[in-house]
Amino acid sequence: MLGMKNKEISIFMDRMGDLLEFKGENVFRVNAYRKASRILDQLTEDIEKMEAEGRLRQIQGIGEGIAKDIRDYLATGTIERYITEKKDIPDSALEMMSIPGVGPKSASLVYKELGLKNIDELEKAIQEGKLRELSGFGPKKEENILRGIQLYREGSSRMLLGPAFLLVDEILEYMKPVKAIQRIEPAGSFRRRKESVGDIDILVTAKDPRAVIQHFVKYPGIIDVLGAGDTKSSIRIKGNLQVDLRVVEEDSYGAALQYFTGSKEHNVKLREIARQKGLKVGVYEGDKKIAGKEESDVYESLGMNWIPPELREDIGEIKLAQEGRIPPLLEFKDLKGDLHCHSTWSDGKHPIEELAEYTQKMGYEYLAITDHSGSLKVASGLSSGDLHEQIKEIKSLNRKYQGFTLLTGNEVDILSDGSMDYPDEILKELDFVIASLHIASKKDEKGNTERILAAIHNPYVTTIGHLTGRMIGERDPYPMDIEAIFKAAAETGTALEINSSYQRMDLKDVHARKAYEMGVILSMGTDTHSIDTFRDVRLGISIARRAGIPPEKILNTWPLEKIHQFKLNKMKKLIR
DNA sequence: GCCGTTTTCGGCCCGACTGTTTTCAGTCG
Numbered sequence: 027m028l029g030m031k032n033k034e035i036s037i038f039m040d041r042m043g044d045l046l047e048f049k050g051e052n053v054f055r056v057n058a059y060r061k062a063s064r065i066l067d068q069l070t071e072d073i074e075k076m077e078a079e080g081r082l083r084q085i086q087g088i089g090e091g092i093a094k095d096i097r098d099y100l101a102t103g104t105i106e107r108y109i110t111e112k113k114d115i116p117d118s119a120l121e122m123m124s125i126p127g128v129g130p131k132s133a134s135l136v137y138k139e140l141g142l143k144n145i146d147e148l149e150k151a152i153q154e155g156k157l158r159e160l161s162g163f164g165p166k167k168e169e170n171i172l173r174g175i176q177l178y179r180e181g182s183s184r185m186l187l188g189p190a191f192l193l194v195d196e197i198l199e200y201m202k203p204v205k206a207i208q209r210i211e212p213a214g215s216f217r218r219r220k221e222s223v224g225d226i227d228i229l230v231t232a233k234d235p236r237a238v239i240q241h242f243v244k245y246p247g248i249i250d251v252l253g254a255g256d257t258k259s260s261i262r263i264k265g266n267l268q269v270d271l272r273v274v275e276e277d278s279y280g281a282a283l284q285y286f287t288g289s290k291e292h293n294v295k296l297r298e299i300a301r302q303k304g305l306k307v308g309v310y311e312g313d314k315k316i317a318g319k320e321e322s323d324v325y326e327s328l329g330m331n332w333i334p335p336e337l338r339e340d341i342g343e344i345k346l347a348q349e350g351r352i353p354p355l356l357e358f359k360d361l362k363g364d365l366h367c368h369s370t371w372s373d374g375k376h377p378i379e380e381l382a383e384y385t386q387k388m389g390y391e392y393l394a395i396t397d398h399s400g401s402l403k404v405a406s407g408l409s410s411g412d413l414h415e416q417i418k419e420i421k422s423l424n425r426k427y428q429g430f431t432l433l434t435g436n437e438v439d440i441l442s443d444g445s446m447d448y449p450d451e452i453l454k455e456l457d458f459v460i461a462s463l464h465i466a467s468k469k470d471e472k473g474n475t476e477r478i479l480a481a482i483h484n485p486y487v488t489t490i491g492h493l494t495g496r497m498i499g500e501r502d503p504y505p506m507d508i509e510a511i512f513k514a515a516a517e518t519g520t521a522l523e524i525n526s527s528y529q530r531m532d533l534k535d536v537h538a539r540k541a542y543e544m545g546v547i548l549s550m551g552t553d554t555h556s557i558d559t560f561r562d563v564r565l566g567i568s569i570a571r572r573a574g575i576p577p578e579k580i581l582n583t584w585p586l587e588k589i590h591q592f593k594l595n596k597m598k599k600l601i602r
Numbered sequence: 603g604c605c606g607t608t609t610t611c612g613g614c615c616c617g618a619c620t621g622t623t624t625t626c627a628g629t630c631g
Binding site for chain 2: 046052053054055056057058059061062086087088089090091092126127128129130131132161162163164166167170214253285286288290293294295296297298300301
């Protein structure tokens with residue numbers, strides 16, 4: 027499965043970074059491992075395959091040393107150098123560095139001087155007043171660490187992008203009455219639309235910064251005010267999420283927005299480029315500071331095009347911007363319809379007519395009705411007879427609409443033997459067929475892959491729904507040979523879905539990018555069961571943008587005729 | 603540990619904030 031080893035080694039490299047940092051190694055050596063971890067996490071190729079083809083050293087940031095570590099891991103399942111470096115330092119000692127306010131210096135100091143081996147012992151030592159005996163430690167620091175421990179135990183809470191959108195909407199709405207605010211915009215990983223965010227950053231320009239802060243710290247649902255200065259405030263809200271708000275001068279708004287949007291790696295690379303040009307990027311004072319009212323000023327003064335936030339992960343976007351080759355990215359206005367939703371015919375909450383009415387108001391030209399097929403009893407799947415009745419209803423409704431069309435369709439279950447839950451004669455009649463795995467094996471990679479491949483080779487299947495089956499934080503992706511699947515999808519002219527429901531987000535960004543690179547067309551579906559989730563299309567758009575997929579590779583940007591043609595083309599190709 | 607049309611050695615992003623200090627170290631983003 028693509029990414030299996032990538033992920034494992036990425037985690038290993040990150041731990042290696044922690045370990046070296048704890049031991050007080052050269053920070054650049056530490057960073058080299060951190061960087062390697064990130065590279066492996068975002069790599070769209072299978073590391074095992076690259077190693078087999080002798081291409082490890084072609085990856086920027088992987089040198090001879092780390093290449094050896096990777097080969098080591100692939101051969102033995104562990105990394106020799108890691109074991110040597112680690113010796114008898116327990117993992118629980120390294121874990122102390124995860125506490126906010128405790129870094130490598132403090133963690134290794136208390137380990138060496140006081141023999142503290144884990145967080146519990148650290149807590150006890152503070153309570154017994156032992157920590158303040160160490161130089162550099164005082165009562166404030168003790169208090170800070172105790173609070174950090176408490177926070178860490180409550181669970182490092184990352185919020186999924188879906189709920190984050192709702193929260194940001196709510197905060198912006200709450201801040202609206204403050205007259206002093208001129209501009210207000212979320213920055214950080216939310217603005218980059220990462221699938222989960224660790225905190226929310228909000229950037230403001232205002233005539234009266236104090237009025238803004240004073241209002242902000244009274245936000246309902248607040249648990250704690252972590253800090254409230256003249257221009258910056260941090261609060262903690264329910265769910266243990268931190269929200270930072272900063273007020274900056276209008277003249278440096280663009281530079282600040284750039285800085286606080288990140289990613290860190292993207293900014294590091296920009297500063298390197300700035301340094302070469304004798305410039306400085308940043309929001310703070312400096313001789314040759316690039317100030318900028320607009321964010322595009324920053325990028326332009328560095329000799330490149332403005333880069334959409336979703337691409338700012340230092341995975342090649344800077345080079346593209348320098349060459350003026352940033353691709354146009356998907357926007358809501360490009361979308362002509364939604365291609366996955368459920369009605370009262372199966373487990374949806376609303377009758378077809380209401381779904382149609384709602385999506386017309388969103389400005390869509392079409393909507394595919396894709397209820398479940400018969401085998402999926404838990405979701406009240408439709409029998410063949412039901413489906414025929416539903417097709418009749420859709421055709422009758424379509425006669426009422428102008429400039430809007432309902433597509434007949436279904437989310438057909440892929441059965442355990444890889445066959446489809448309806449016979450071909452029925453699938454043939456439908457405008458849009460999604461084939462989905464709803465029950466799959468957690469172990470049988472080969473079996474899962476074969477079922478998907480069988481569906482892809484069915485001439486009437488338009489797209490594969492929520493391919494990997496993951497439910498973020500609840501269920502891991504089912505193991506499957508992603509590359510073989512992408513290849514088959516590209517060859518047969520089968521689309522793959524970007525499922526936008528907030529817990530699925532499946533395909534995820536890295537996979538969507540890989541699929542696009544391999545020539546696959548993507549379809550977007552909200553998998554709506556209740557009309558308030560049609561708005562989750564913005565999650566799908568986020569994935570497509572982070573994947574760098576141009577709009578014309580997304581089925582939903584096409585006119586209806588072309589979607590029909592897509593299905594016909596596949597049928598022509600596969601039926602002889 | 604990685605990298606190189608300034609370098610195979612000597613660099614590697616950088617400033618704010620906090621607490622403990624009295625000139626600075628550690629942490630964070």
